[in-house]
Amino acid sequence: MTGNKLYEFFKKIDRSLFIDNEYKCMAYINSALPIGHEQTISQPSLVYEMTLILDLDKSLKVLEIGTGSGYQTAFLAEFVGKVYTVEVIEELSHKAMERLIKLGYDNIEFKVEDGSEGWLEYAPYDRIIVTAAAGELPKPLIDQLSPGGRMVVPVGQQGMQELLVVEKDEHGNIEQQTRGIVTFVELKGDYGWNR
Numbered sequence: 001m002t003g004n005k006l007y008e009f010f011k012k013i014d015r016s017l018f019i020d021n022e023y024k025c026m027a028y029i030n031s032a033l034p035i036g037h038e039q040t041i042s043q044p045s046l047v048y049e050m051t052l053i054l055d056l057d058k059s060l061k062v063l064e065i066g067t068g069s070g071y072q073t074a075f076l077a078e079f080v081g082k083v084y085t086v087e088v089i090e091e092l093s094h095k096a097m098e099r100l101i102k103l104g105y106d107n108i109e110f111k112v113e114d115g116s117e118g119w120l121e122y123a124p125y126d127r128i129i130v131t132a133a134a135g136e137l138p139k140p141l142i143d144q145l146s147p148g149g150r151m152v153v154p155v156g157q158q159g160m161q162e163l164l165v166v167e168k169d170e171h172g173n174i175e176q177q178t179r180g181i182v183t184f185v186e187l188k189g190d191y192g193w194n195r
Contacts, residue, residue: 018069039185083107133156
């Protein structure tokens with residue numbers, strides 16, 4: 001995936017399609033917005049940055065933890081071969097599925113479950129993206145990352161997290177680096193900060 005293609009998609013995609021409440025009219029603002037169930041749709045610039053970090057192409061299989069509105073999912077589905085996306089809130093998952101099918105994406109599998117455990121059935125994954133904040137790096141997700149794979153995940157406490165880029169080499173060794181400070185809602189399940 002070239003940065004140019006991603007930027008073109010970023011400018012073209014209409015974020016208002018992923019919001020169905022009173023905040024729809026604010027979709028053009030570069031800010032996170034509530035989507036119900038104490039969840040948010042991330043600000044467009046952060047979605048763009050996280051997608052760019054993943055370095056996507058059509059040969060890849062990606063796991064997304066936190067389907068939410070489906071906005072980030074659309075970025076993934078546009079640039080990879082297959083997306084597996086997990087959302088703990090059933091209503092959000094179903095709404096996202098409807099939106100993404102309507103947009104013509106047929107390379108996405110949806111699951112309603114605790115995303116901190118990943119989706120073992122289809123592991124390993126070339127890329128993993130987590131769109132909720134973990135209190136610590138979820139071991140099941142590290143285990144489900146392919147050798148040579150990359151994961152982007154916010155880790156930290158409520159109000160402020162580090163955006164971590166985790167890479168696994170061909171021998172299974174893990175390296176991680178921080179790409180700045182972010183604020184996400186909590187990852188539900190065993191790896192959230194309220195567990």
